[in-house]
Amino acid sequence: xxxxxxxxxxxxxxxxxxxxxxxxxxxxxxxxxxxxxxxxxxxxxxxxxxxxxxxxxxxxxxxxxxxxxxxxxxxxxxxxxxxxxxxxxxxxxxxxxxxxxxxxxxxxxxxxxxxxxxxxxxxxxxxxxxxxxxxxxxxxxxxxxx
Amino acid sequence: xxxxxxxxxxxxxxxxxxxxxxxxxxxxxxxxxxxxxxxxxxxxxxxxxxxxxxxxxxxxxxxxxxxxxxxxxxxxxxxxxxxxxxxxxxxxxxxxxxxxxxxxxxxxxxxxxxxxxxxxxxxxxxxxxxxxxxxxxxxxxxxxxx
DNA sequence: GCTTGCCTTAGAGTGTACTCTAAGGTTTAA
DNA sequence: TTAAACCTTAGAGTACACTCTAAGGCAAGC
Numbered sequence: 001x002x003x004x005x006x007x008x009x010x011x012x013x014x015x016x017x018x019x020x021x022x023x024x025x026x027x028x029x030x031x032x033x034x035x036x037x038x039x040x041x042x043x044x045x046x047x048x049x050x051x052x053x054x055x056x057x058x059x060x061x062x063x064x065x066x067x068x069x070x071x072x073x074x075x076x077x078x079x080x081x082x083x084x085x086x087x088x089x090x091x092x093x094x095x096x097x098x099x100x101x102x103x104x105x106x107x108x109x110x111x112x113x114x115x116x117x118x119x120x121x122x123x124x125x126x127x128x129x130x131x132x133x134x135x136x137x138x139x140x141x142x143x144x145x146x
Numbered sequence: 147x148x149x150x151x152x153x154x155x156x157x158x159x160x161x162x163x164x165x166x167x168x169x170x171x172x173x174x175x176x177x178x179x180x181x182x183x184x185x186x187x188x189x190x191x192x193x194x195x196x197x198x199x200x201x202x203x204x205x206x207x208x209x210x211x212x213x214x215x216x217x218x219x220x221x222x223x224x225x226x227x228x229x230x231x232x233x234x235x236x237x238x239x240x241x242x243x244x245x246x247x248x249x250x251x252x253x254x255x256x257x258x259x260x261x262x263x264x265x266x267x268x269x270x271x272x273x274x275x276x277x278x279x280x281x282x283x284x285x286x287x288x289x290x291x292x
Numbered sequence: 293g294c295t296t297g298c299c300t301t302a303g304a305g306t307g308t309a310c311t312c313t314a315a316g317g318t319t320t321a322a
Numbered sequence: 323t324t325a326a327a328c329c330t331t332a333g334a335g336t337a338c339a340c341t342c343t344a345a346g347g348c349a350a351g352c
Contacts, residue, residue: 002283005299017341020300025339030276032285036348038299042283044276054252057245062339073288076269083260086253093250099203100246104239106200107232114229123222130176130190137148137188139178142219151329163311166331171309182318184329208309 002034003041012049026066027052029073048072058093148180149187158195172212173198175219194218204239 009016022028023039030048034040041049048069055065068085071078113122131143155162168174169185176194180186187195194215201211214231217224259268277289 002285015341016299018339021340024301030288032280032283032288034285036299038348040283040285042276042279042285044279048276051252051256054249058249058253076266076273079260079265079269082269083257083265086257086260090250090253090257093246093253097243097246097250100239100243103200103204104236104243106197107204107236107239110197111229111232111236114225114232119225119229120222123225123228127222130188130194133188133190134178137178137186139148139180139186139188142176142178161311162329164309167310170331182329184318 001043003046005039005041008041008046008049011046012053014053022052022062025062027062027069029069055089058089059096060089064089147189149192151185151187154187154192154195157192158199160199168198168208171208173208173215175215201235204235205242206235210235 005016005019009019023031031039031041031045052065055068068082071082113119116122127143131141134141134143151162151165155165169177177185177187177191198211201214214228217228217231259265262268273289277287280287280289
Protein backbone atom coordinates (compact mmCIF):
# COMPACT_ATOMS: atom_id res chain seq x y z
CA UNK A 1 0.00 0.00 0.00
CA UNK A 2 1.21 3.45 -0.98
CA UNK A 3 -0.15 6.65 0.53
CA UNK A 4 -0.30 10.07 -1.12
CA UNK A 5 0.61 13.18 0.87
CA UNK A 6 -3.08 14.01 1.26
CA UNK A 7 -3.84 10.57 2.66
CA UNK A 8 -0.97 10.84 5.11
CA UNK A 9 -2.18 14.28 6.13
CA UNK A 10 -5.61 12.83 6.88
CA UNK A 11 -4.10 9.90 8.82
CA UNK A 12 -1.71 11.98 10.95
CA UNK A 13 -3.57 15.26 11.41
CA UNK A 14 -0.58 17.13 10.01
CA UNK A 15 -1.31 19.36 7.00
CA UNK A 16 0.17 18.53 3.60
CA UNK A 17 2.05 21.84 3.96
CA UNK A 18 3.59 20.64 7.18
CA UNK A 19 4.59 17.30 5.69
CA UNK A 20 6.36 19.07 2.82
CA UNK A 21 7.94 21.43 5.32
CA UNK A 22 9.21 18.44 7.31
CA UNK A 23 10.58 16.90 4.13
CA UNK A 24 12.40 20.15 3.26
CA UNK A 25 13.74 20.23 6.81
CA UNK A 26 15.29 16.79 6.34
CA UNK A 27 12.88 14.86 8.55
CA UNK A 28 11.59 12.57 5.80
CA UNK A 29 14.63 11.36 3.81
CA UNK A 30 13.06 7.88 3.75
CA UNK A 31 9.99 8.86 1.71
CA UNK A 32 10.31 7.63 -1.88
CA UNK A 33 8.83 9.12 -5.06
CA UNK A 34 6.63 7.41 -7.63
CA UNK A 35 7.13 7.58 -11.41
CA UNK A 36 5.55 11.08 -11.49
CA UNK A 37 7.76 12.49 -8.76
CA UNK A 38 4.92 12.33 -6.20
CA UNK A 39 5.76 11.32 -2.63
CA UNK A 40 4.77 7.69 -1.95
CA UNK A 41 4.55 6.82 1.74
CA UNK A 42 4.71 3.16 2.83
CA UNK A 43 3.42 1.62 6.09
CA UNK A 44 6.98 1.65 7.38
CA UNK A 45 7.23 5.36 6.60
CA UNK A 46 4.10 5.94 8.68
CA UNK A 47 5.74 4.22 11.64
CA UNK A 48 8.75 6.51 11.37
CA UNK A 49 6.44 9.50 10.97
CA UNK A 50 4.63 8.42 14.11
CA UNK A 51 7.94 8.53 15.98
CA UNK A 52 8.63 11.99 14.54
CA UNK A 53 5.24 13.21 15.78
CA UNK A 54 5.89 11.67 19.19
CA UNK A 55 9.16 13.57 19.48
CA UNK A 56 7.62 16.78 18.14
CA UNK A 57 4.62 16.56 20.47
CA UNK A 58 6.91 16.18 23.45
CA UNK A 59 8.72 19.37 22.53
CA UNK A 60 11.78 18.18 20.61
CA UNK A 61 13.06 20.80 18.15
CA UNK A 62 13.02 19.96 14.45
CA UNK A 63 16.82 20.17 14.26
CA UNK A 64 17.08 17.50 16.97
CA UNK A 65 14.49 15.27 15.33
CA UNK A 66 16.53 15.50 12.14
CA UNK A 67 19.56 14.34 14.08
CA UNK A 68 17.59 11.34 15.35
CA UNK A 69 16.34 10.50 11.85
CA UNK A 70 19.88 10.76 10.56
CA UNK A 71 20.89 8.11 13.09
CA UNK A 72 18.01 5.91 11.93
CA UNK A 73 19.08 6.29 8.31
CA UNK A 74 22.66 5.43 9.22
CA UNK A 75 21.59 1.90 10.14
CA UNK A 76 21.37 -0.47 13.13
CA UNK A 77 24.91 0.33 14.25
CA UNK A 78 23.63 3.64 15.68
CA UNK A 79 21.24 1.92 18.12
CA UNK A 80 23.24 2.96 21.20
CA UNK A 81 23.48 6.58 20.03
CA UNK A 82 19.71 6.63 19.51
CA UNK A 83 19.27 5.23 23.02
CA UNK A 84 21.38 8.06 24.43
CA UNK A 85 19.37 10.69 22.55
CA UNK A 86 16.03 9.24 23.60
CA UNK A 87 17.17 8.80 27.19
CA UNK A 88 18.09 12.49 27.36
CA UNK A 89 14.84 13.49 25.73
CA UNK A 90 12.96 11.23 28.13
CA UNK A 91 14.31 13.23 31.03
CA UNK A 92 13.10 16.53 29.57
CA UNK A 93 9.67 14.95 29.09
CA UNK A 94 9.56 13.74 32.69
CA UNK A 95 10.58 17.23 33.82
CA UNK A 96 7.77 18.65 31.68
CA UNK A 97 5.32 16.27 33.34
CA UNK A 98 6.48 17.33 36.77
CA UNK A 99 6.17 21.03 35.96
CA UNK A 100 2.76 20.49 34.40
CA UNK A 101 1.50 18.61 37.48
CA UNK A 102 2.74 21.35 39.78
CA UNK A 103 1.10 24.05 37.70
CA UNK A 104 -2.13 22.08 37.55
CA UNK A 105 -2.08 21.95 41.33
CA UNK A 106 -1.73 25.73 41.36
CA UNK A 107 -4.66 26.10 38.98
CA UNK A 108 -6.76 23.81 41.15
CA UNK A 109 -5.91 25.92 44.17
CA UNK A 110 -7.13 29.03 42.35
CA UNK A 111 -10.21 27.21 41.11
CA UNK A 112 -11.10 26.13 44.64
CA UNK A 113 -11.28 29.81 45.57
CA UNK A 114 -13.20 30.92 42.50
CA UNK A 115 -15.64 28.02 42.68
CA UNK A 116 -16.37 28.40 46.40
CA UNK A 117 -19.89 29.53 47.35
CA UNK A 118 -18.42 32.69 48.89
CA UNK A 119 -15.93 33.20 46.04
CA UNK A 120 -16.59 36.93 45.86
CA UNK A 121 -15.71 37.38 49.52
CA UNK A 122 -12.53 35.33 49.26
CA UNK A 123 -11.46 37.26 46.17
CA UNK A 124 -12.30 40.53 47.90
CA UNK A 125 -9.83 39.53 50.62
CA UNK A 126 -7.05 38.96 48.06
CA UNK A 127 -7.97 42.29 46.55
CA UNK A 128 -7.76 44.07 49.91
CA UNK A 129 -4.36 42.52 50.61
CA UNK A 130 -2.97 43.61 47.23
CA UNK A 131 -4.42 47.05 47.82
CA UNK A 132 -2.85 47.32 51.30
CA UNK A 133 0.46 46.20 49.77
CA UNK A 134 0.39 49.16 47.37
CA UNK A 135 -0.46 51.61 50.15
CA UNK A 136 2.21 50.25 52.51
CA UNK A 137 4.74 50.93 49.76
CA UNK A 138 3.35 54.36 48.98
CA UNK A 139 2.57 53.37 45.39
CA UNK A 140 -0.35 54.27 43.19
CA UNK A 141 -3.12 51.75 43.74
CA UNK A 142 -4.85 50.14 40.74
CA UNK A 143 -7.06 48.17 43.16
CA UNK A 144 -9.32 51.10 43.96
CA UNK A 145 -12.58 50.39 45.75
CA UNK A 146 -15.48 49.28 43.58
CA UNK B 147 9.31 45.83 50.16
CA UNK B 148 9.66 47.06 46.59
CA UNK B 149 11.43 45.08 43.88
CA UNK B 150 13.17 46.47 40.80
CA UNK B 151 12.73 44.80 37.42
CA UNK B 152 16.14 43.17 37.78
CA UNK B 153 15.27 41.71 41.17
CA UNK B 154 11.99 40.34 39.82
CA UNK B 155 13.85 38.87 36.87
CA UNK B 156 16.21 37.08 39.27
CA UNK B 157 13.29 35.85 41.40
CA UNK B 158 11.16 34.56 38.52
CA UNK B 159 13.73 33.40 35.98
CA UNK B 160 12.13 35.65 33.38
CA UNK B 161 14.46 38.17 31.71
CA UNK B 162 13.98 41.90 32.29
CA UNK B 163 13.25 42.09 28.55
CA UNK B 164 10.44 39.58 28.95
CA UNK B 165 8.98 41.43 31.92
CA UNK B 166 8.91 44.66 29.90
CA UNK B 167 7.43 42.74 26.99
CA UNK B 168 4.69 41.38 29.27
CA UNK B 169 4.00 44.89 30.52
CA UNK B 170 3.71 46.20 26.95
CA UNK B 171 1.41 43.28 26.18
CA UNK B 172 -0.93 44.35 28.98
CA UNK B 173 -0.12 41.54 31.40
CA UNK B 174 1.18 43.79 34.18
CA UNK B 175 -1.29 46.70 34.51
CA UNK B 176 -0.98 46.36 38.30
CA UNK B 177 2.73 47.24 38.48
CA UNK B 178 3.22 50.78 39.82
CA UNK B 179 6.06 53.24 39.12
CA UNK B 180 8.30 54.97 41.63
CA UNK B 181 9.14 58.70 41.58
CA UNK B 182 11.70 58.16 38.79
CA UNK B 183 9.31 56.25 36.55
CA UNK B 184 10.93 52.90 37.41
CA UNK B 185 8.69 49.86 37.83
CA UNK B 186 8.19 49.02 41.53
CA UNK B 187 6.89 45.48 42.15
CA UNK B 188 5.21 44.64 45.47
CA UNK B 189 4.82 41.21 47.08
CA UNK B 190 1.24 41.16 45.84
CA UNK B 191 2.48 41.85 42.31
CA UNK B 192 4.78 38.84 42.59
CA UNK B 193 1.81 36.64 43.49
CA UNK B 194 -0.04 37.81 40.40
CA UNK B 195 3.10 37.32 38.32
CA UNK B 196 3.36 33.79 39.66
CA UNK B 197 -0.15 33.11 38.38
CA UNK B 198 0.81 34.59 35.01
CA UNK B 199 3.83 32.27 34.83
CA UNK B 200 1.66 29.31 35.82
CA UNK B 201 -0.74 30.03 32.97
CA UNK B 202 2.08 30.71 30.52
CA UNK B 203 3.95 27.53 31.47
CA UNK B 204 0.83 25.46 30.90
CA UNK B 205 0.55 26.85 27.39
CA UNK B 206 -1.94 29.68 27.71
CA UNK B 207 -1.44 32.33 25.02
CA UNK B 208 -0.52 35.85 26.11
CA UNK B 209 -3.76 37.27 24.72
CA UNK B 210 -5.72 34.88 26.95
CA UNK B 211 -3.60 35.65 30.00
CA UNK B 212 -4.33 39.32 29.38
CA UNK B 213 -8.02 38.53 29.38
CA UNK B 214 -7.64 36.78 32.75
CA UNK B 215 -5.68 39.70 34.20
CA UNK B 216 -8.34 42.08 32.93
CA UNK B 217 -10.89 40.11 34.93
CA UNK B 218 -8.66 40.32 38.00
CA UNK B 219 -8.33 44.08 37.59
CA UNK B 220 -12.08 44.43 37.19
CA UNK B 221 -12.55 43.32 40.81
CA UNK B 222 -14.08 40.51 42.89
CA UNK B 223 -17.34 40.59 40.93
CA UNK B 224 -15.59 38.71 38.10
CA UNK B 225 -14.81 35.67 40.27
CA UNK B 226 -17.24 33.38 38.43
CA UNK B 227 -15.90 34.45 35.03
CA UNK B 228 -12.37 33.69 36.21
CA UNK B 229 -13.56 30.29 37.41
CA UNK B 230 -14.97 29.57 33.94
CA UNK B 231 -11.73 30.59 32.24
CA UNK B 232 -9.57 28.54 34.58
CA UNK B 233 -11.87 25.53 34.35
CA UNK B 234 -11.55 25.57 30.56
CA UNK B 235 -7.82 25.99 30.76
CA UNK B 236 -7.63 23.19 33.31
CA UNK B 237 -9.12 20.82 30.76
CA UNK B 238 -6.50 21.71 28.16
CA UNK B 239 -3.80 21.09 30.77
CA UNK B 240 -5.23 17.68 31.65
CA UNK B 241 -5.37 16.85 27.94
CA UNK B 242 -1.74 17.91 27.64
CA UNK B 243 -0.84 15.62 30.54
CA UNK B 244 -2.62 12.71 28.92
CA UNK B 245 -0.88 13.27 25.56
CA UNK B 246 2.47 13.63 27.29
CA UNK B 247 2.01 10.40 29.22
CA UNK B 248 1.08 8.52 26.05
CA UNK B 249 4.07 9.88 24.19
CA UNK B 250 6.34 9.03 27.10
CA UNK B 251 5.06 5.48 26.90
CA UNK B 252 5.98 5.44 23.22
CA UNK B 253 9.47 6.75 23.99
CA UNK B 254 9.91 4.09 26.67
CA UNK B 255 8.89 1.44 24.18
CA UNK B 256 11.57 2.65 21.76
CA UNK B 257 14.10 2.90 24.57
CA UNK B 258 13.42 -0.68 25.61
CA UNK B 259 14.49 -1.75 22.12
CA UNK B 260 17.55 0.49 21.92
CA UNK B 261 18.70 -0.36 25.45
CA UNK B 262 18.31 -4.12 25.05
CA UNK B 263 21.52 -6.19 25.04
CA UNK B 264 20.77 -7.27 21.46
CA UNK B 265 19.62 -3.81 20.39
CA UNK B 266 21.47 -3.97 17.10
CA UNK B 267 19.69 -7.17 16.11
CA UNK B 268 16.27 -5.83 17.04
CA UNK B 269 16.93 -2.64 15.11
CA UNK B 270 18.20 -4.66 12.17
CA UNK B 271 14.82 -6.40 12.10
CA UNK B 272 12.96 -3.05 11.95
CA UNK B 273 15.34 -2.04 9.21
CA UNK B 274 14.68 -5.22 7.21
CA UNK B 275 10.93 -4.71 7.53
CA UNK B 276 11.12 -1.11 6.31
CA UNK B 277 13.36 -2.26 3.47
CA UNK B 278 10.95 -5.06 2.45
CA UNK B 279 8.12 -2.48 2.57
CA UNK B 280 9.89 -0.35 -0.02
CA UNK B 281 10.60 -3.34 -2.28
CA UNK B 282 7.03 -4.66 -2.02
CA UNK B 283 5.86 -1.28 -3.29
CA UNK B 284 8.50 -1.10 -6.02
CA UNK B 285 9.96 2.07 -4.56
CA UNK B 286 13.57 3.17 -4.31
CA UNK B 287 15.02 1.85 -1.06
CA UNK B 288 16.97 4.18 1.22
CA UNK B 289 17.53 1.29 3.63
CA UNK B 290 20.26 -0.31 1.52
CA UNK B 291 22.42 -3.00 3.14
CA UNK B 292 25.26 -1.82 5.32
C1' DG C 293 -8.77 17.71 -25.85
C1' DC C 294 -10.23 19.82 -21.83
C1' DT C 295 -11.56 20.30 -17.11
C1' DT C 296 -10.85 18.86 -12.45
C1' DG C 297 -8.19 17.61 -8.89
C1' DC C 298 -4.39 15.93 -7.57
C1' DC C 299 0.76 16.61 -7.17
C1' DT C 300 5.48 19.35 -7.50
C1' DT C 301 8.83 23.35 -6.28
C1' DA C 302 10.79 27.79 -4.63
C1' DG C 303 10.12 31.18 -1.99
C1' DA C 304 7.29 34.64 0.43
C1' DG C 305 4.31 35.58 4.41
C1' DT C 306 2.35 34.78 9.15
C1' DG C 307 1.97 34.32 14.19
C1' DT C 308 3.94 33.95 18.58
C1' DA C 309 7.04 35.07 21.89
C1' DC C 310 10.60 36.91 22.85
C1' DT C 311 15.34 39.51 22.49
C1' DC C 312 17.95 43.20 21.61
C1' DT C 313 19.53 48.07 20.20
C1' DA C 314 19.63 52.94 20.55
C1' DA C 315 19.04 56.98 22.85
C1' DG C 316 18.55 58.84 26.96
C1' DG C 317 17.25 59.66 32.21
C1' DT C 318 18.46 58.40 37.47
C1' DT C 319 21.20 56.96 41.43
C1' DT C 320 25.27 56.02 43.92
C1' DA C 321 29.91 56.26 45.09
C1' DA C 322 34.67 57.82 44.39
C1' DT D 323 31.61 65.77 38.50
C1' DT D 324 32.01 61.90 36.46
C1' DA D 325 31.78 57.00 35.92
C1' DA D 326 29.24 52.83 36.66
C1' DA D 327 25.18 50.59 37.04
C1' DC D 328 20.86 50.91 37.09
C1' DC D 329 16.34 52.28 34.78
C1' DT D 330 13.11 54.09 30.69
C1' DT D 331 11.00 53.91 25.75
C1' DA D 332 10.15 52.83 20.79
C1' DG D 333 10.97 50.01 17.60
C1' DA D 334 13.89 46.69 15.04
C1' DG D 335 15.53 41.95 14.83
C1' DT D 336 15.42 36.93 15.77
C1' DA D 337 13.89 32.09 16.20
C1' DC D 338 10.73 28.77 15.35
C1' DA D 339 7.25 26.35 13.11
C1' DC D 340 4.44 26.54 10.10
C1' DT D 341 1.21 28.31 6.11
C1' DC D 342 0.38 29.88 1.85
C1' DT D 343 1.05 31.57 -3.13
C1' DA D 344 2.52 31.10 -7.75
C1' DA D 345 3.65 28.60 -11.54
C1' DG D 346 3.44 24.52 -13.47
C1' DG D 347 3.28 19.06 -14.27
C1' DC D 348 0.41 14.60 -14.16
C1' DA D 349 -3.88 11.56 -14.40
C1' DA D 350 -8.78 10.46 -14.79
C1' DG D 351 -13.25 11.23 -16.62
C1' DC D 352 -16.41 13.49 -20.03
